[in-house]
Amino acid sequence: MPLVNGGKIADDSFVKLAVDTPLPEGGDILVPAERFVGEAEALLKRAGKVGVIWPNNRDIDELVPYLGKVAAIALVFPTFRDGRAYSQARLLRERYNYRGELRATGQVLRDQFVFMLRAGFDSFEVKKQADAEAFMQSAKRYSVFYQPTGDGRITALHRRMQLRHSEGVGT
Amino acid sequence: MYAYDEIDRTLVNERVSEFRDQVKRRLSGELTEDEFKMLRLQNGVYLQLHAYMFRVAIPYGTLATKQLRALAHVARKYDRGYGHFTTRQNIQFNWIKLAELPDALEDLSKVGIHAMQTSGNNMRNVTSDQWAGVAPGEIEDPRIWSELIRQHTTLHPEFSFLPRKFKIAITASDHDRAAIKIHDIGLRLIKNEKGETGFEVLVGGGLGRTPFIAKTIKHFVHGRDILSYIEAILRVYNQYGRRDNIYKARIKILVHELGIEKFSREVEEEWQHIRNSSLQIDDEVIEDIRSRFTYPAYEKLPHMPDELRQAAADPDFEAWRKNSVAPHKVQGYSIVTISLKPIGKPPGDATAEQMDALADLADKYSFGEIRVGHEQNLALPHVAKRDLPALWKALDKLDLATPNVNLITDIIACPGLDYCSLANARSIPIAQELTRRFANHELANLIGRLHINISGCINACGHHHVGHIGILGVEKNGEEVYQITIGGRADESAALGNLIGPGVKFDEVADVVEDIVEAYLALRERPEELFMDTVKRLGVEPFKERVYATR
Ligand code: HEM
Ligand code: SF4
Numbered sequence: 259m260p261l262v263n264g265g266k267i268a269d270d271s272f273v274k275l276a277v278d279t280p281l282p283e284g285g286d287i288l289v290p291a292e293r294f295v296g297e298a299e300a301l302l303k304r305a306g307k308v309g310v311i312w313p314n315n316r317d318i319d320e321l322v323p324y325l326g327k328v329a330a331i332a333l334v335f336p337t338f339r340d341g342r343a344y345s346q347a348r349l350l351r352e353r354y355n356y357r358g359e360l361r362a363t364g365q366v367l368r369d370q371f372v373f374m375l376r377a378g379f380d381s382f383e384v385k386k387q388a389d390a391e392a393f394m395q396s397a398k399r400y401s402v403f404y405q406p407t408g409d410g411r412i413t414a415l416h417r418r419m420q421l422r423h424s425e426g427v428g429t
Numbered sequence: 430m431y432a433y434d435e436i437d438r439t440l441v442n443e444r445v446s447e448f449r450d451q452v453k454r455r456l457s458g459e460l461t462e463d464e465f466k467m468l469r470l471q472n473g474v475y476l477q478l479h480a481y482m483f484r485v486a487i488p489y490g491t492l493a494t495k496q497l498r499a500l501a502h503v504a505r506k507y508d509r510g511y512g513h514f515t516t517r518q519n520i521q522f523n524w525i526k527l528a529e530l531p532d533a534l535e536d537l538s539k540v541g542i543h544a545m546q547t548s549g550n551n552m553r554n555v556t557s558d559q560w561a562g563v564a565p566g567e568i569e570d571p572r573i574w575s576e577l578i579r580q581h582t583t584l585h586p587e588f589s590f591l592p593r594k595f596k597i598a599i600t601a602s603d604h605d606r607a608a609i610k611i612h613d614i615g616l617r618l619i620k621n622e623k624g625e626t627g628f629e630v631l632v633g634g635g636l637g638r639t640p641f642i643a644k645t646i647k648h649f650v651h652g653r654d655i656l657s658y659i660e661a662i663l664r665v666y667n668q669y670g671r672r673d674n675i676y677k678a679r680i681k682i683l684v685h686e687l688g689i690e691k692f693s694r695e696v697e698e699e700w701q702h703i704r705n706s707s708l709q710i711d712d713e714v715i716e717d718i719r720s721r722f723t724y725p726a727y728e729k730l731p732h733m734p735d736e737l738r739q740a741a742a743d744p745d746f747e748a749w750r751k752n753s754v755a756p757h758k759v760q761g762y763s764i765v766t767i768s769l770k771p772i773g774k775p776p777g778d779a780t781a782e783q784m785d786a787l788a789d790l791a792d793k794y795s796f797g798e799i800r801v802g803h804e805q806n807l808a809l810p811h812v813a814k815r816d817l818p819a820l821w822k823a824l825d826k827l828d829l830a831t832p833n834v835n836l837i838t839d840i841i842a843c844p845g846l847d848y849c850s851l852a853n854a855r856s857i858p859i860a861q862e863l864t865r866r867f868a869n870h871e872l873a874n875l876i877g878r879l880h881i882n883i884s885g886c887i888n889a890c891g892h893h894h895v896g897h898i899g900i901l902g903v904e905k906n907g908e909e910v911y912q913i914t915i916g917g918r919a920d921e922s923a924a925l926g927n928l929i930g931p932g933v934k935f936d937e938v939a940d941v942v943e944d945i946v947e948a949y950l951a952l953r954e955r956p957e958e959l960f961m962d963t964v965k966r967l968g969v970e971p972f973k974e975r976v977y978a979t980r
Contacts, residue, residue: 269469271898274563316464325962338464338467338590339467339590340590340672340857341588341589341590341667342667342668344587344588344589344590344667345664345667345668348586348587353702367464369447369451369468369951371778372584372586373584373586373587373589373590375587376586377586388459393559394764399443399446399447400434400440400443400447400584401439401443401667402437402440402443403584404440404441404580404581404584405580405582405585405586406706406707406708407586407587414440414580415580415714415717416438418436419713419714419717422717423601425970428711
């Protein structure tokens with residue numbers, strides 16, 4: 259499964275651990291939520307980055323105390339029809355100011371990239387190679403956005419205001 | 430009318446180009462049907478019994494004549510020459526080829542029409558009162574707010590993959606023509622003691638398998654906070670709405686399972702986090718949207734022009750005028766409802782020729798504006814009273830002057846087995862038979878206001894639960910059977926109908942409706958007592974007796 263990070267296809271430095279896989283000596287690891295919460299202290303002490311895989315039906319509040327310490331949070335789209343992780347992503351970015359890697363995993367297809375970027379994802383485990391290759395093109399599909407989100411893109415409402423004011427200056 | 434600017438046009442064009450790419454990937458096999466399904470639904474494309482069905486949005490029911498002509502063009506060029514106006518301020522085309530859909534969308538985009546989010550598990554087309562902006566006594570034009578919410582919810586990154594579809598309706602009048610109590614969120618525009626504009630917010634209404642009337646969640650949300658409040662409701666719903674069972678996924682079930690108090694506490698808590706964010710709307714933004722709604726330059730006209738006085742001698746004209754013409758907030762003008770329910774025809778259908786001709790009439794007599802209501806009828810919102818006789822003659826030639834608005838033959842019906850792949854029973858032929866039975870205008874007029882609603886299955890697209898007489902087609906041992914309810918209504922006093930007894934066969938439905946009507950005529954205390962009032966006074970029993978005594 260290709261990983262897109264920062265807009266480009268990239269190598270995945272993280273190794274995914276199951277609940278009971280022995281902890282490797284070094285290297286970056288992605289750990290399921292229940293294991294992470296259970297062993298957080300030990301996990302965070304070792305060398306290498308630690309990320310967490312957070313299911314879409316688990317309250318994000320539980321993760322808040324660790325936000326300064328985790329290097330990556332992987333949110334899950336069990337099917338592309340299930341949009342709960344969009345809400346989780348926005349809460350992490352906009353309410354809790356999480357600035358680390360925010361990864362979309364599961365059923366991640368090209369047609370969701372714009373939504374995911376706007377919700378705050380910056381890293382994508384993409385299902386199809388062709389979709390990963392089309393990332394930048396898909397991400398640039400839209401230039402107009404009607405609603406404010408934490409991605410900071412200017413909304414149509416505010417762009418109109420700007421246009422109106424700049425016209426005002428000329429007259 | 431709302432005028433799209435370059436920004437709105439750009440978005441619609443980008444959407445069309447995205448969909449063109451998606452269709453191309455589907456046709457080449459790059460996308461599976463399962464992957465494509467969600468994408469096509471988000472663009473209003475269903476796979477139906479015979480072909481793809483294409484649903485186009487008419488936000489808050491307002492159309493410019495060039496837009497209506499574009500719909501006629503789509504009907505003619507890509508379909509079989511007609512379209513079907515639905516109960517959700519949409520129009521559906523039943524026979525479109527997948528490969529041609531992007532072209533149809535592109536043709537529509539040139540006049541500012543789109544099909545975004547007319548189906549799928551996202552925020553649907555925002556609906557409103559078809560008399561918005563012209564109804565006497567409304568708080569203010571609800572379309573300004575409808576448009577604000579339409580924009581905010583279009584391609585919303587967080588709410589495009591909800592547990593289930595989501596519908597918002599807005600009214601600004603005491604008399605609710607937008608059926609807000611049977612929507613996921615219903616908004617009633619009001620003013621508080623300080624004279625500020627805001628909303629009573631209702632939540633959790635809906636029909637389908639498990640019907641509910643919406644409950645008030647907040648008595649007053651200030652206009653500037655309405656987006657954040659809606660966002661809070663949606664966020665709670667997105668997180669906690671059920672996804673394990675499609676039949677329990679609507680917000681009405683969440684509200685019901687949590688109870689309105691607990692649900693509103695959740696929403697309140699979420700709202701406190703976001704209400705002072707960039708979702709707060711400043712007056713300038715509202716003014717900007719307001720400024721893009723233009724209103725006709727009305728003339729100063731007499732209340733009772735000579736033309737109208739003279740035409741009153743013609744009983745056919747008078748029958749139509751009494752039935753189809755409503756007061757307007759500007760003196761000398763009227764709102765004209767155009768019945769899409771001619772006797773013997775499928776409710777809500779219009780041919781390309783009718784649409785074009787109607788566009789011409791709207792240019793001539795209604796400042797180029799047409800409205801679509803949830804009753805599957807159209808309206809011309811600004812007709813000078815002096816033009817009514819001429820308009821009537823022209824409409825009559827088009828078979829668009831049937832004087833039956835709000836009468837027993839003004840039937841709402843879903844497409845049922847004739848088109849719909851989910852149907853258990855026919856709806857349209859039932860509606861056709863009923864219009865023939867009650868074709869006599871004198872009789873229909875004697876009966877007075879009476880709404881019949883028909884659905885071909887439990888999904889309730891024909892709103893049968895809220896019909897004064899509701900007819901629901903079900904399947905029993907391979908046969909079509911119809912359950913009859915009475916006493917439902919979709920207005921400000923919305924209520925669900927009560928079942929009168931066991932289901933009846935296809936051939937018996939019209940007889941049963943006749944029995945119910947006869948019972949009503951015999952039972953009413955005075956001619957002014959409407960069917961609904963008699964049902965309310967007496968309950969189901971006397972009707973049940975009348976219907977089943979002889980069966
Ligand atoms: C022809 C293809 C159609 C399909 C496949 C379809 C499918 C459905 C389904 C599955 C539901 C139930 C959703 C739920 O409760 O979660 C529904 C509800 C509804 N449909 Fe349709 N429908 C179609 C056509 C129409 C038409 C033609 C109309 C209008 C005449 C319409 C208006 C509605 C309305 C108003 C509801 C809402 C009932 C509620 O509030 O729960 N639909 N539709
Ligand atoms: S009520 Fe049933 S039969 Fe009628 S359109 Fe809806 S899904 Fe189809």
